[in-house]
Amino acid sequence: MSTLKVQNLSVYIEDKPILNDFSLEIPYGEVHAIMGPNGSGKSTLSKALAAHPNYDIRNGTAELDGHNLIDMEPDEISRAGLFLAFQYPIEVPGVTIANFIRAAIQARMEESKLFKAVDYYKKLYQKMDDLGIDRKFTARSLNDGFSGGEKKRCEILQMAMLDPKFCILDETDSGLDIDALRVVSAGVNSMRSSNRGFLVITHYQRLLDYIVPDKVHVMWEGKIVRSGDKDLASELESKGYDWIKEELAA
Amino acid sequence: MIKTNPIEVDREKGNFHYNTDYEFDAGIGLSEDVVRYISGVKKEDSWLQDFRLKALQTFEKKRLPTHWATNDLENIDFDVIRYYLSKGQMPSRTWEEVPDDVKSTFERLGIPEQERKFLAGVEAQFDSEAAYSRMKDDLTEKGVIFVGSTEGLKDHPEIFKKWFGKVIPTSDNKFSALNSAVFSGGSFIYVPPGVKLEQPLQAYFRINAENFGQFERTLIIADEGAEITYMEGCTAPKFETSTLHSAVVELVALRGAKIQYVTVQNWSNNVFNLVTKRAMAHEESEVRWIDCNIGSRLTMKYPGVILRGRKARGEVLSIALANDGQHQDTGAKMVHAADETTSNVIAKSVSIGEGRSTYRGLVQMPGHLKHCKNNTECDALLINSDSQTDTYPAITVQGEDHSVQHEASVSKVSAEQIFYMQQRGLSESDAMSMCVNGFVNDLIREFPMEYSVELKRLIDLEMEGSVG
Structure with a gap:
């Protein structure tokens, strides 16, 4: 059984096809990486699965843990267990991190259940300490005026607090220095478990030294053109994407 | 999201109506006879009746301010409004004595409950007159007065007359003149020197009858070193026809006094809410208006402070929410009339759907004064592409010695934020x-x-x- 199963997905932006007959299956407990040059459709995949309104899904299916994601609202998809760590997290002035994560957790709770604020803050502070985020950040407005590294840590913090079934990390390594990369990767690794799946989207092999994937896929013009184990990432790093392009042309 | 709310009030909460019999009814439309009728019911002295009749003439002479304000004002039909409705009894001092139909209304709005929880006194006005008015006994012993305007005029004429109409003259605008002609209800508050109220006094204004106009008149005097917070709330049922609410509120802060005046305006969307509010701030006193406008069809309200004593301080904190079919035309007036006076205005408006919010600000600092300061910030948030906001600041500063700061911003909730x-x-x-x-x-x-x-x-x- 798989957490995420995508079949024959075609996605358009303003009538331009970006994903073309795309298929991918990620079983529980596995971490898959997607690599590929700019414009190959990696971010489109993540946004389309999260039901961003600008991405038009014209064909195919996407299932998460038995839920049909097509035609679900973005918040329903989130509550069904899909978490997307954004490449560019959005600034929301005036909404504090603590209140935002709290609201997100409450959105998942049954009406009858009582929110336990003490337990919540205990967990929040623990995760913040793990990720090297100053506790004062609870009162900061969400992503507002954060550095690139702070934004990415904040994404992983939200992911850790919401306990999703499936996580997509969209270029989480971009804009991170080596120390931040270590901390963020450790945060992700600590969440790896037999009942959670991960899709890691990245340009560089560097991130995959820290978050070691079970499988690596190479994306090209809206499709997966090659799959392999973690060694494929190293091969790409040394040979570049042109190698794949040439093979495809042949 | 915010699940813990001690006070359950919402936009629909006021939308109910019990049939009520009125003892006194001035009929439909406005005339000298209507003004004489109101004055007669209240058994007023002749000076006050003359004051009202003169105000009526002023009202009739003045034009609607449509040269700067919205043309929607022309949709007010002064001839179909009922100007006075009451049961003809003095306000009760206990909720038990309040007539059942009126009591049920206020219970449904949660007023007695709030009184028990956190208020030092409550006045509850039903159409033209207060049905209930009570303050904690220890405040009465300290000499605090908290009654309706009718009682205030009768029982405390020496204080009332001294300040009545002095902060806002009858001829200030067409609607202050109308209020001066037909006013009824509202609060009269006097806080003696040095008395500091720890809990707020609250007035609740309820329009119950269709086509009814409410014209309360509030006068608050904080004597030297006194401190008071006054809060007002209001609701009306949703009627098909439009309704007019036109109050005049005058505050007087004597030397070193502090007045905080909080409004949560939640009228139904058929109410024209055209209110004149102004304070006179004497030496080293502080006046703060907290003004929240959520309801009404059209609100025009610019709480002001005349800073007439050295080191007086005036503040307006304003929040306006304009939804479909609503225009919140709000702002502030700060008139610096003494040295070293400071004023602060922070206004935030949110326009939703086809709602429109307008900020109008006036700041005056004449050249002969020294060391005056004003800070104004007005921020607008637009929710939809049809939402509208506009800002009209009028700042007149003469002389070298003053400091003025004005900041304005407009932002929009983006689709990316929501996603x-x-x-x-x-x-x-x-x-x-x-x-x-x-x-x-x-x-x-x-x-x-x-x-x-x-x-x-x-x-x-x-x-x-x-x-x-």
Whole structure:
């Protein structure tokens, strides 16, 4: 059984096809990486699965843990267990991190259940300490005026607090220095478990030294053109994407 | 989102109506006879009747301010409004004595409950007159007066007459003249020197009858070193026809006094809310208007402070929410009339759907004064592409010695923000509501706690219907 199963997905932006007959299956407990040059459709995949309104899904299916994601609202998809760590997290002035994560957790709770604020803050502070985020950040407005590294840590913090079934990390390594990369990767690794799946989207092999994937896929013009184990990432790093392009042309 | 709300008030809450028999009814339309009738019911002295009749002439002479304000004002039909309705009894001192139909209304609005929880005194006005008025006994012993305007005039004419109409002259504008002609109800408050009220006094204004115009008149005097917080709330049922609410509120802060005046305006969308509010701030006194406008069809209200004593301080904190079919035309007036006076205006408006919010600010600092300061910030948030906002600041500063700061901003809730928040599991309307609450948050923190909770709740409810 798989957490995420995508079949024959075609996605358009303003009538331009970006994903073309795309298929991918990620079983529980596995971490898959997607690599590929700019414009190959990696971010489109993540946004389309999260039901961003600008991405038009014209064909195919996407299932998460038995839920049909097509035609679900973005918040329903989130509550069904899909978490997307954004490449560019959005600034929301005036909404504090603590209140935002709290609201997100409450959105998942049954009406009858009582929110336990003490337990919540205990967990929040623990995760913040793990990720090297100053506790004062609870009162900061969400992503507002954060550095690139702070934004990415904040994404992983939200992911850790919401306990999703499936996580997509969209270029989480971009804009991170080596120390931040270590901390963020450790945060992700600590969440790896037999009942959670991960899709890691990245340009560089560097991130995959820290978050070691079970499988690596190479994306090209809206499709997966090659799959392999973690060694494929190293091969790409040394040979570049042109190698794949040439093979495809042949 | 915010689930803990001690005060349950929402936009629909006031939308109910019990049939009521009135003992006194001035009939439909406005005339000298109507003014004489009102004055007669109240058994007023002749000076006051003359004052009213003169005000009526002023009202008739003055034009609607449509050369600068919205043409929607022309839709007010002064000939179909009922100007006075009452049961003809003095306000009760206990809720038991309040007639059942009126009592049920206020119970449904939660007023007796709030009184028990956190208020030092309550006045509850039903159409033209107060049905209930009571203050804690220890305040009476300290010499605090908290009654309706009719009682105030009768029992305390020496204080009332001294300040009545002195902060806002009859001829200030067409609607202050109308109020001066037909006013009834409102609060009269006097706080003796050095007396500091720890809990707020509250007035609640309820329009019950259709086509009824409410014209309360409030006068608050804080004597030297006195401190008071006054809060007012208001609701009306949703009628098909439009209704007029036109109050005049005058505040006098004597040397070293502090007055905080909080309004949560939640009229139904058929109410024209045209209110004149102004304070006179003497030496080293502080006046703060906290003004929240959520309801009404059209609100025009610019609370002002005349800073006439050295080191006086005036402040307006204003929040306006304009939804479909609403125009919130609000702002502030700060008239510096003494040295070293300071004023601060922070106005935030949110326009939702086809709602429109307008900020009008006036700051005056004449050249002969020294070391005056003003800070004005007005921020607008637009929710939809049809939402509208406009800003008209009028700042007149003469002389070298003053400091004036004006900042304005307009922002829009973006689709990317909503998507991001939805990706974490919040519904679209919860996400909107969080953005709006985030926008007004730093201002709401300044409010008395009981009101900030109510206001957040009201904002959440407003946003629920705004996403489609």
